[in-house]
Amino acid sequence: MTVDTEKYLDFVKGVTSAPSLDWPVCAARLSELEVNGANVTQLMTAALGLTAESGEFTEVVKKIFLQGKPYNEDNVFHMKRELGDICWYLAQACMALDTTFDEVIEMNVEKLESRYPGGSFDVHKSENRKEGDL
Helix, strand or coil, X not given: CCCCHHHHHHHHHHCCCXXXXXXXXXXXXHHHHHHCCCCXXXXXXXXXXHHHHHHHHHHHHHHHHHCCCCCCHHHHHHHHHHHHHHHHHHHHHHHHCCCCHHHHHHHHHXXXXXXXXXXCCCHHHHHCCCCCCC
């Protein structure tokens, strides 16, 4: 199969939002969000940090599962350190959203209790969610 990369790049550009392509448009959007109460810098810090630190945690797990890295005290320590970093960025997200860990956990429990009445995992319910179940 031959891929026309130029055509693909044109396609990608066509389906990319204006703020993703153009700094002045992005800056205007971020300013608009700030005016409407979003803590843009803290949300961005949280989102980028959660992604990066989750990736670092996942990298250790991947190497243990798939590349022969030992499951030992040092690597468990490493994973715990990465989880600590994830918590730090989660705290940033909570502050940006003016919420608490407790509220986030309570909301998660409510969501999962609604999805799995009776408190047991169900494959069908995990794949076929009710409308509004995020």
